[in-house]
Amino acid sequence: MSNDPFLDRLSRAREAARRLATATAAQKNAALEAIAAGIEGSVPRVVAANRLDLERGRESGLTEGLLDRLTLDESRLHGLASAVREVIALPDPVGQILRGSTLANGIQISQVRVPFGVVGAIYEARPNVTVDIAALALKSGNGAVLRGGTAAEQSNRVLVELIQEAISGVGLDGDAVQTVDEFGREGATRLMRARGYVDVLIPRGSAGLISTVVQESTVPVIETGSGIVHVFVDASADADTAVAIVENAKTHRPSVCNAAETLLVHRDAADRLLPRLAKTLLDRGVALYGDERTRGLADGLSPAEESTWETEHLALEMGVRVVDSLDEALAHIERYSTRHTEAIVTEDYENAQRFLAEVDSAVVMVNASTRFTDGGEFGFGAEVGISTQKLHARGPMGLQELTSTKWLVRGSGQIR
Amino acid sequence: MSNDPFLDRLSRAREAARRLATATAAQKNAALEAIAAGIEGSVPRVVAANRLDLERGRESGLTEGLLDRLTLDESRLHGLASAVREVIALPDPVGQILRGSTLANGIQISQVRVPFGVVGAIYEARPNVTVDIAALALKSGNGAVLRGGTAAEQSNRVLVELIQEAISGVGLDGDAVQTVDEFGREGATRLMRARGYVDVLIPRGSAGLISTVVQESTVPVIETGSGIVHVFVDASADADTAVAIVENAKTHRPSVCNAAETLLVHRDAADRLLPRLAKTLLDRGVALYGDERTRGLADGLSPAEESTWETEHLALEMGVRVVDSLDEALAHIERYSTRHTEAIVTEDYENAQRFLAEVDSAVVMVNASTRFTDGGEFGFGAEVGISTQKLHARGPMGLQELTSTKWLVRGSGQIR
Numbered sequence: 001m002s003n004d005p006f007l008d009r010l011s012r013a014r015e016a017a018r019r020l021a022t023a024t025a026a027q028k029n030a031a032l033e034a035i036a037a038g039i040e041g042s043v044p045r046v047v048a049a050n051r052l053d054l055e056r057g058r059e060s061g062l063t064e065g066l067l068d069r070l071t072l073d074e075s076r077l078h079g080l081a082s083a084v085r086e087v088i089a090l091p092d093p094v095g096q097i098l099r100g101s102t103l104a105n106g107i108q109i110s111q112v113r114v115p116f117g118v119v120g121a122i123y124e125a126r127p128n129v130t131v132d133i134a135a136l137a138l139k140s141g142n143g144a145v146l147r148g149g150t151a152a153e154q155s156n157r158v159l160v161e162l163i164q165e166a167i168s169g170v171g172l173d174g175d176a177v178q179t180v181d182e183f184g185r186e187g188a189t190r191l192m193r194a195r196g197y198v199d200v201l202i203p204r205g206s207a208g209l210i211s212t213v214v215q216e217s218t219v220p221v222i223e224t225g226s227g228i229v230h231v232f233v234d235a236s237a238d239a240d241t242a243v244a245i246v247e248n249a250k251t252h253r254p255s256v257c258n259a260a261e262t263l264l265v266h267r268d269a270a271d272r273l274l275p276r277l278a279k280t281l282l283d284r285g286v287a288l289y290g291d292e293r294t295r296g297l298a299d300g301l302s303p304a305e306e307s308t309w310e311t312e313h314l315a316l317e318m319g320v321r322v323v324d325s326l327d328e329a330l331a332h333i334e335r336y337s338t339r340h341t342e343a344i345v346t347e348d349y350e351n352a353q354r355f356l357a358e359v360d361s362a363v364v365m366v367n368a369s370t371r372f373t374d375g376g377e378f379g380f381g382a383e384v385g386i387s388t389q390k391l392h393a394r395g396p397m398g399l400q401e402l403t404s405t406k407w408l409v410r411g412s413g414q415i416r
Numbered sequence: 417m418s419n420d421p422f423l424d425r426l427s428r429a430r431e432a433a434r435r436l437a438t439a440t441a442a443q444k445n446a447a448l449e450a451i452a453a454g455i456e457g458s459v460p461r462v463v464a465a466n467r468l469d470l471e472r473g474r475e476s477g478l479t480e481g482l483l484d485r486l487t488l489d490e491s492r493l494h495g496l497a498s499a500v501r502e503v504i505a506l507p508d509p510v511g512q513i514l515r516g517s518t519l520a521n522g523i524q525i526s527q528v529r530v531p532f533g534v535v536g537a538i539y540e541a542r543p544n545v546t547v548d549i550a551a552l553a554l555k556s557g558n559g560a561v562l563r564g565g566t567a568a569e570q571s572n573r574v575l576v577e578l579i580q581e582a583i584s585g586v587g588l589d590g591d592a593v594q595t596v597d598e599f600g601r602e603g604a605t606r607l608m609r610a611r612g613y614v615d616v617l618i619p620r621g622s623a624g625l626i627s628t629v630v631q632e633s634t635v636p637v638i639e640t641g642s643g644i645v646h647v648f649v650d651a652s653a654d655a656d657t658a659v660a661i662v663e664n665a666k667t668h669r670p671s672v673c674n675a676a677e678t679l680l681v682h683r684d685a686a687d688r689l690l691p692r693l694a695k696t697l698l699d700r701g702v703a704l705y706g707d708e709r710t711r712g713l714a715d716g717l718s719p720a721e722e723s724t725w726e727t728e729h730l731a732l733e734m735g736v737r738v739v740d741s742l743d744e745a746l747a748h749i750e751r752y753s754t755r756h757t758e759a760i761v762t763e764d765y766e767n768a769q770r771f772l773a774e775v776d777s778a779v780v781m782v783n784a785s786t787r788f789t790d791g792g793e794f795g796f797g798a799e800v801g802i803s804t805q806k807l808h809a810r811g812p813m814g815l816q817e818l819t820s821t822k823w824l825v826r827g828s829g830q831i832r
Contacts (some may be wrong), residue, residue, distance in 0.1 A: 018750070022773050068619050101795060106785055109794060116806050117776070195630075199806050214611075215634055222805040241829040248831035271549075334434070343825075357438050360533070368523055368827025377832075378525060378823075379796060390532050390615050390820035391636040392808035404806035408757075408772050411784025413657040415664035416793075 016173035017143030034166035115141030224385035227257035227340030234346035235268035283324035432589035433559030441508035450582035531557030640801035643673035643756030650762035651684035780813035
């Protein structure tokens with residue numbers, strides 16, 4: 001279709017996606033079941049390819065954490081197949097009618113969900129994401145072009161082959177899912193510039209990766225990820241609630257984006273709550289960095305620096321600051337938040353209302369752990385990522401965030 | 417607020433927008449009424465400023481068409497004030513709840529419309545757009561940073577002053593609306609790079625302007641505009657309906673984006689309809705460019721070239737082509753359409769259904785003039801533009817397309 005092997009790959013995905021757009025939910029679900037069965041039936045083949053990636057990863061000095069994320073074994077592959085089957089259970093967003101009306105002249109208009117076309121994804125050395133994104137794209141009627149990184153090239157290649165075979169096996173077009181790993185860094189760059197071939201690009205991974213994609217891409221991007229997440233303990237906060245929420249938000253899973261990074265405490269609650277909050281966190285192994293007032297009220301904290309408030313630790317570390325008022329808390333959040341999730345712990349109705357109204361983040365909470373910002377917890381059943389941008393999608397993204405809309409207009413000869 | 421006068425302007429808009437986000441509809445409507453009254457009460461001041469722009473425009477050799485678009489007189493200013501009052505009548509999108517649920521653990525989640533923050537607009541020498549965008553941004557709780565072009569600098573400056581005075585006069589922050597015209601081309605470039613200051617950028621104008629913004633901008637863009645719009649007359653088309661729709665779609669207002677540019681006729685309708693279609697269009701002064709088969713069936717057509725199908729004429733010109741089938745019509749549209757609006761004229765139910773399902777454009781019509789792709793016609797009451805992209809907004813954009821959403825989460829101490 002094109003003499004350029006890279007564009008040929010993209011053209012195939014686009015052509016296949018065009019046909020996939022009108023596939024029924026039953027056809028797409030059959031393809032998903034075939035993908036799940038294909039993965040379960042090819043464990044040795046995937047594990048062998050994965051071993052090649054792991055060997056190369058060890059030679060090139062990948063950290064243990066990265067090697068762990070790269071690893072696929074039998075149990076993880078069965079987990080991946082289960083995740084694909086969960087996508088089958090989700091409602092098909094395509095064809096949903098969002099709104100409509102009959103105009104005064106008798107014309108009927110309706111706005112209906114349609115697939116984007118081709119979804120691009122750029123991520124790093126996590127072959128499970130290959131299957132996740134392919135399944136979500138397929139269910140929402142989209143083609144997918146995947147750039148999963150050279151470190152996972154062999155694993156991704158075999159997984160994409162299995163996916164293509166499964167899709168073709170049920171009579172749809174297997175070209176809908178493509179990998180461009182073998183084109184290396186140039187492939188990633190070209191993917192970001194592939195306007196007309198790729199309709200939306202989703203980067204998943206480090207802040208650096210996401211920032212590069214946002215800066216370089218001419219394809220529309222949905223930015224996901226980084227969370228400098230704040231919990232504000234208001235003057236009226238219930239002690240047990242505050243301690244439980246702060247502990248959970250910080251320590252339940254510190255490496256993820258909805259984990260809290262900064263604790264703000266109202267001065268009128270500081271005497272009462274800071275010592276207990278600090279002790280609870282320190283006992284759980286959290287390194288705390290406090291401003292002067294905080295360190296005057298609790299033991300065991302290191303001094304906070306400006307960088308404390310600007311850092312997504314993704315680890316058992318937390319900045320702690322005493323503020324004079326709700327306004328000062330709001331100003332701190334406005335300045336340092338990445339607009340992912342913020343929570344207030346309060347018993348004061350008006351302060352809860354103000355916090356909900358004035359904090360400009362994807363998710364704003366009262367008296368709940370920030371860990372609830374999650375597609376699964378929100379009942380979306382599958383998570384494409386958590387959007388921290390304002391255009392198109394904000395917060396946890398489910399299948400419907402992988403769709404666009406179009407207007408259908410049915411007339412009987414009307415003219416203006 | 418910043419030593420950089422350009423960034424200072426943007427920071428002021430951002431700060432003011434933050435406060436505007438929680439303004440009530442009553443406050444915003446009062447500001448809009450003050451703007452309308454301010455324009456009506458300052459006709460001589462605006463006309464005097466506009467005269468300076470017109471003089472400079474004539475000296476620099478602007479075409480009559482551009483000079484006409486640049487002109488503000490008493491009647492046009494009253495029209496602008498009326499348009500602002502129409503925005504008052506529209507419902508406030510901010511605070512609308514889109515969906516929500518109570519999770520199994522008792523947490524209540526709701527997705528609510530919020531303003532973007534600051535909307536940027538880049539357009540050329542049309543001072544009426546200054547008032548339009550400012551009014552729509554204000555009603556949807558957004559600040560606005562406007563780059564309206566050096567050719568309209570004096571007119572825009574006075575209009576923005578009037579708008580700022582009106583907003584301040586009702587107790588809101590007049591800094592919410594800013595112009596950056598005096599920063600020239602560099603201002604436009606910097607506006608496209610103002611991530612963190614501007615939340616979404618809307619280019620309005622020529623295809624060249626829009627393309628530049630899409631290529632250069634790191635701020636998320638909503639692409640508007642260009643329409644290579646097709647009408648397909650199917651084999652079963654009713655003759656009167658086909659002639660009325662084609663004539664209306666091409667000639668009602670040829671300079672706008674929803675005007676038809678290409679006529680496709682099924683070969684089984686060509687003998688019956690092409691001579692009458694061609695005569696009707698030629699009689700209305702439309703220059704027709706036909707493929708060989710078309711020119712064999714109707715007189716007065718020039719030969720079409722490849723460029724015929726790739727051109728948005730925006731004038732009384734039209735390409736005409738005979739196709740063998742619905743599939744060939746769909747393939748032509750897939751290849752040449754800018755995905756704005758396409759229409760089929762048919763009496764065949766199945767072909768109507770296929771056309772609606774398979775054409776991937778913002779608006780797809782059966783038996784209606786493409787001129788109906790319009791915010792006013794769709795009942796949106798005001799039009800921000802017509803989006804031809806798939807992300808966030810597609811087709812005619814009303815006030816709600818100038819909003820984002822956030823999730824409000826109300827708990828009672830839940831943790832994971």
